[in-house]
Amino acid sequence: MSLLILLVLFARADEEPPEKQRMPVIGRPAEHFYNAAGSGVTVMAEASPTEVPLDDWLTFKLTISKLLNPADVEKPSLQALPEFKGFQINESSDLDPPPSPGQRVFIYKLRPLSESIEYIPQIAYHYYDHRKKVLETRPQDKFPKTYSNAVTIQVLPRALPPVLPPVPLVVPAYARQLANLNEARAFRAWLGWLIFFGVPLLIFGWIAAWKSRYPDEARLRQVKRHRAARHVFAALRRPAADAHAVILAYLEERFDLPAGARTPSEVTDYLGSSLAPALVEQTAAFLRDCDAVRFAGTDPSPLANEAERLVVALEDRA
Amino acid sequence: MIGLLVLTSTLLHGSTIESRSPDELYKMGLAASQDAALARLFFAQAAIEYEARWERGERTPGLARNLAQAHLLAGDLAAAIRAYRRGLCFTPADRDLRTGLKDARSRVDYPANRTLATMAQSRFRPSLLDRVQPDILRTVVAVLYALGLVAGARGWMTRRRSLWFLAFMLLSLAGLMLMLVTWEEQWLSEVAKLPGVVVRSETPLQRGNGIDYPARIPDALPLGVELHLLAERGGWLQVQLADGTIGWVDARNVLRIE
Numbered sequence: 331m332s333l334l335i336l337l338v339l340f341a342r343a344d345e346e347p348p349e350k351q352r353m354p355v356i357g358r359p360a361e362h363f364y365n366a367a368g369s370g371v372t373v374m375a376e377a378s379p380t381e382v383p384l385d386d387w388l389t390f391k392l393t394i395s396k397l398l399n400p401a402d403v404e405k406p407s408l409q410a411l412p413e414f415k416g417f418q419i420n421e422s423s424d425l426d427p428p429p430s431p432g433q434r435v436f437i438y439k440l441r442p443l444s445e446s447i448e449y450i451p452q453i454a455y456h457y458y459d460h461r462k463k464v465l466e467t468r469p470q471d472k473f474p475k476t477y478s479n480a481v482t483i484q485v486l487p488r489a490l491p492p493v494l495p496p497v498p499l500v501v502p503a504y505a506r507q508l509a510n511l512n513e514a515r516a517f518r519a520w521l522g523w524l525i526f527f528g529v530p531l532l533i534f535g536w537i538a539a540w541k542s543r544y545p546d547e548a549r550l551r552q553v554k555r556h557r558a559a560r561h562v563f564a565a566l567r568r569p570a571a572d573a574h575a576v577i578l579a580y581l582e583e584r585f586d587l588p589a590g591a592r593t594p595s596e597v598t599d600y601l602g603s604s605l606a607p608a609l610v611e612q613t614a615a616f617l618r619d620c621d622a623v624r625f626a627g628t629d630p631s632p633l634a635n636e637a638e639r640l641v642v643a644l645e646d647r648a
Numbered sequence: 649m650i651g652l653l654v655l656t657s658t659l660l661h662g663s664t665i666e667s668r669s670p671d672e673l674y675k676m677g678l679a680a681s682q683d684a685a686l687a688r689l690f691f692a693q694a695a696i697e698y699e700a701r702w703e704r705g706e707r708t709p710g711l712a713r714n715l716a717q718a719h720l721l722a723g724d725l726a727a728a729i730r731a732y733r734r735g736l737c738f739t740p741a742d743r744d745l746r747t748g749l750k751d752a753r754s755r756v757d758y759p760a761n762r763t764l765a766t767m768a769q770s771r772f773r774p775s776l777l778d779r780v781q782p783d784i785l786r787t788v789v790a791v792l793y794a795l796g797l798v799a800g801a802r803g804w805m806t807r808r809r810s811l812w813f814l815a816f817m818l819l820s821l822a823g824l825m826l827m828l829v830t831w832e833e834q835w836l837s838e839v840a841k842l843p844g845v846v847v848r849s850e851t852p853l854q855r856g857n858g859i860d861y862p863a864r865i866p867d868a869l870p871l872g873v874e875l876h877l878l879a880e881r882g883g884w885l886q887v888q889l890a891d892g893t894i895g896w897v898d899a900r901n902v903l904r905i906e
Contacts, residue, residue, distance in 0.1 A: 496686070498684060499688065504744070508674055509744065511706075
């Protein structure tokens with residue numbers, strides 16, 4: 331029994347565990363070798379889905395079986411392979427599951443860039459076969475080459491966005507109108523200056539026209555005085571002239587005496603602001619004399635002379 | 649359907665969209681408003697044309713209004729607010745611009761808790777010019793001024809004190825009204841100075857000019873918030889919100905109103 335155990339142990343010792351085996355450097359291929367070791371290694375490719383719209387991604391799965399060193403196997407870089415130029419490739423190692431005994435799985439995301447692509451190309455794969463007996467002159471034969479299968483795919487035209495019913499645009503009421511760009515809305519600054527200076531100019535023009543049509547202030551006064559004085563003297567020379575009424579009319583014309591001012595005190599109040607006190611008193615005295623004559627019923631003729639003297643005094647000093 | 653008809657009619661008439669005047673494009677957008685996507689294309693093209701006119705120096709309140717409305721209906725809220733503010737820089741009391749800006753401000757998407765809205769929402773100060781257009785007031789001033797001068801001249805001619813008094817009253821009133829309009833406009837134009845508009849949603853307001861600084865306020869600024877620009881350093885802008893809060897934002901996220 332113990333002899334049998336010894337024989338078994340001896341037989342297993344002949345086959346070194348894979349991690350103990352030394353992979354020769356001589357004969358190692360320059361490309362398509364990813365550190366895989368085993369006997370009869372197979373590489374199988376799968377894609378999902380096999381029908382993919384242009385610009386969409388598909389999952390590409392590469393399963394390498396019969397490996398002796400699955401943990402040491404490197405992930406083939408598809409980006410480095412010219413056969414995969416027609417694809418955009420995401421080969422992040424985050425996608426890969428952990429190694430399992432005798433097998434290694436690598437996951438890629440591929441995006442076909444053209445509708446003319448019909449298959450995912452084969453991948454050449456060298457591995458180290460420690461059992462293979464080769465001539466010493468051909469050490470490269472210890473690294474046989476296998477291929478993954480090509481995967482047929484169909485690239486569909488780019489998916490169109492779904493046609494949705496049109497959505498109305500809410501337009502606020504004020505936005506339904508546009509400003510008229512040809513309309514001069516703004517109060518122009520020059521218009522303000524035109525009014526500021528133009529109106530006074532017009533006023534000066536008006537005054538000039540008025541002055542040309544009418545005499546100036548001094549002349550108007552003189553004319554007014556002469557005219558009023560002439561009216562008084564003419565009225566007093568008429569028979570039975572009412573000196574009281576004539577003088578009041580003169581005061582209205584000459585000094586703008588209000589029509590309601592008739593009594594001596596009212597006349598005094600009004601003239602007090604514009605005439606000397608002596609003239610005011612003389613005027614009031616004359617009016618009192620008129621009242622006295624009227625109420626006494628005596629001859630009023632002397633009042634005409636007094637009225638003339640009053641008018642002369644007023645015209646001289648006013 | 650209406651939008652399709654508008655587009656078909658445009659193509660049948662043999663003129664491209666680019667050859668249309670902005671006003672025509674705007675009206676085509678209104679006609680196609682049943683299809684928002686199509687209408688926005690017209691409004692966006694109209695906005696480009698209006699913007700080109702503005703850049704050529706045709707800067708009137710009317711153009712600013714049309715530009716802002718085109719941007720708003722094209723879906724570019726920040727550009728619409730900027731256009732309204734640009735117009736108000738020229739005519740601070742323009743009622744149409746103020747109405748449009750008020751509506752645009754109400755469209756800014758503040759967080760639901762309203763805290764940020766309270767801090768950052770710009771508001772108009774109530775003004776006499778909201779009720780009466782300044783041009784009308786200026787016209788009244790001009791009329792009062794002219795009447796006052798006429799009354800004064802007539803008073804000088806006739807030596808009537810009542811006319812002198814009337815002239816004094818009219819001229820005083822005209823002067824007061826002119827001062828009021830000028831002061832209100834001056835105040836409103838001061839408010840319109842140095843504004844910027846946030847053009848990217850979720851723009852953080854930070855304590856310093858860099859992304860490593862902590863946030864000044866918990867909520868990020870939404871698109872369309874108006875800011876006062878205080879300083880610039882290293883691609884960052886120091887800005888002030890409507891309530892006076894000061895912070896820094898990435899200059900790329902802010903549209904300046906020049």
